[in-house]
Amino acid sequence: MRAKDLNIAELVQFSPGYVGLQGRRLLIHDLFALGQFRRDLIETVGEDMGRRILTRKGFFWGQADAAGMQRLYQWDSLGEWIAASAALSQISGRAQMSTNITLLDEATGRIEVEMTTDNSAEVEEYRNELGKASKPVCWVTVGYASGYVSYCMGKSVYFVEAHCQAADAPGCVFVGKDVDSWGSVIEKDKPYFLAADIQKKVLELSRRIRNQQRTLVQQRNQLKTSLQPGVLSGIEVKSKSFRAVLDLAERVAAFDTTVLITGETGTGKEVLARHIHACSARKDGPFLAVNCSALPENLLESELFGHKAGSFTGAKTDQIGLFKAAEKGTIFLDEIGDISPQLQAKLLRVIQSREIKPVGDTRTQQIDVRVISATNRDLDQLAEEGAFRKDLLYRLRVVLVAVPPLRDRRDDILPLTRHFLDQFKRRHKIANLRLSPAVADVLTKYDWPGNVRELENALEHAAVLCADGLVTPDILPRDVAGSIPEKGVADRHGTLESLERQHIRRVLDQTGGNRAEAARSLGISESTLYRRLRDLPGSRT
Ligand SMILES: [Zn+2]
Structure with a gap:
């Protein structure tokens, strides 16, 4: 220096x-x-x-x-x-x-x-x-x-x-x-x-001065411990890529800037937004989330900024908007890429002036709100095409946090799985809900196009269907189960048929090739079993 x-x-x-x-x-x-x-x-x-x-x-x-x-x-x-x-x-x-x-x-x-x-x-x-x-x-x-x-x-x-x-x-x-x-x-x-x-x-x-420095370091360490580094909503983050994201989120939390969170559907953008809020000085204020694609334009505007009684049909009383309701807290605008050009202009004004004007009102109100937004769309592309205002994009994206898809952070799949199973244990009262070793392998190898949300849904599906609390690969949803590679067959994208074939083979193995017993176990008639065996391609029995 x-x-x-x-x-x-x-x-x-x-x-x-x-x-x-x-x-x-x-x-x-x-x-x-x-x-x-x-x-x-x-x-x-x-x-x-x-x-x-x-x-x-x-x-x-x-x-x-x-x-x-x-x-x-x-x-x-x-x-x-x-x-x-x-x-x-x-x-x-x-x-x-x-x-x-x-x-x-x-x-x-x-x-x-x-x-x-x-x-x-x-x-x-x-x-x-x-x-x-x-x-x-x-x-x-x-x-x-x-x-x-x-x-x-x-x-x-x-x-x-x-x-x-x-x-x-x-x-x-x-x-x-x-x-x-x-x-x-x-x-x-x-x-x-x-x-x-x-x-x-x-x-x-x-x-x-040295003592003071030591105290400062200690205080900083204590703060970190209370935050539990690498933990997001109670789940330990194992993957390097997501740890880096979490780190960035925690650092940016201290500053009152806008944050844009990008990532595929189901990656947990709202969870991250809540985490930023919880790590910020606004943590005791409200956190309000709104999905911008879920409401038609005029309703969204009144939802965000409020309205005066009589400003439109159905507006019987004055209504305060989410921006005002989130005062001293954080507002989370999900699917921000879906808002109309008119609303983009209004939002830009709000962020610039820190003032809102309820629908049908002539007066403005001061607001003190942190804006975090999220999208799974390519806003730069939308801006190039003229569908999203560049000036608004720059305002929203003072800090960009890009959440990686689950397939790029496979180390997090099992901790997430255990977390969800614990939830379903309580929710569905299945005391001994657990994973078979084979299923862990399937879960970590699958690509999870629907990300964390798909994992959660798949596990709930399996939890509800499993007979004795043991989650095995065959009771996973077929997209997931179908991805199980068969012995000697490099079929990564298995179909329902391949799953059925595997299952029938497994049951036949268990019954030592006894078809009558296998049919009973499968809950089908013996003739149906014969037909399945004949119809299934690649089947040699
Ligand atoms: Zn002098």
Whole structure:
């Protein structure tokens, strides 16, 4: 990292009641109040002691900034780390600052550096309250530069203000050198830093910063544990591809941006949307889902935005829409690719303005809702064809989460299967519901075009049909069961016929070839069994 590559916008976070600089809390302070404070301080404890207090304040500030910069970035060099103080000075509004290092020897800890400031807040603060100065007065800045560079060098470095804008110089110039380079010249300035005391404080502060970092790491780990990484609605995610999706979803949850979830039908897009909501600051607010393809356009509009009584036939009373009902929560718009161009335009306006206008109403209402949408269609393609507004697409897709189909995350099939079987055990009161080893193989090899939903349905089908709680391949729905490869036959897409053939063969094997017994077991007459055996292609009995 180089100092000139620091990006102010990336470093500072704003949220209600909080301004942060990468995890450290900042305070925006009024300059006039600071000026008053300086005057009171000088009047109360004298100029000399006031100067000490302000210098020390700056010193600790500089140390904290230097420690923060060390924690955040890998600096290309010690010089870059030191030069970053100028960027921080700009971020925090202290001054326009530049740094010029003329000597830097890491081995001996020797440094000579000149910092200059222009448009300095400290100069303005002084002059607002105390007028023109007769000597340099940027005590906080002197302390700051000393604290920052001392921390970087691991050695006392003192700055002295040579010229000050408060005393009508064209800019403030600060000359900094390590304690050895200064020699005895610095002795008269040292008391302002209370050097002996500050050395101890440096160590103490470094220790506190380290402790704080440890606490932060612990807190982060605790947060992760409470979230149970890699678990989605109680099911452990084993596949790498879906773990990555879950990871992205959890990271994006913290930000209030729109999210577009894409994926084939049945991949669990709504489950993921609920997960994002549950991991977000809105988790205590409502989560409302609407399937945009399920309602005709005019009803969908009133469902989303509400309507006034009498605005259309059947609108007997005022009705609040889902956007308002989801206030402080999340609205999930499924099948977003299916909404009409008119509704697309209205939705775009709502997302841009954060306001809704109920059908038949002239007034708008403010809303505070996070929008997550989903589709199984190719919105880029629809946008190219002009069927979906590009501007709306970009608004909805600030973050894109693409859910892989189940066949691309086969490691998740068995955990999902066990989860569903547990559900059906309770729902259908089948205490010993379980899988035969052969069925697990079939389930993990099948392609699941209908994804998780198809798996769930197939298992419920089998759970209801199984005789003694044992789910075997032959009672799976025929699409799934038909995919069982026969011995010696590479038939991946089996038919009902092939399934029937296998079943008849299996029963005949069990009865030792006794056709009468096999027919009884199959619940058909012996003549029907003969006919089946004759009609089935490839059958040689
Ligand atoms: Zn100055």
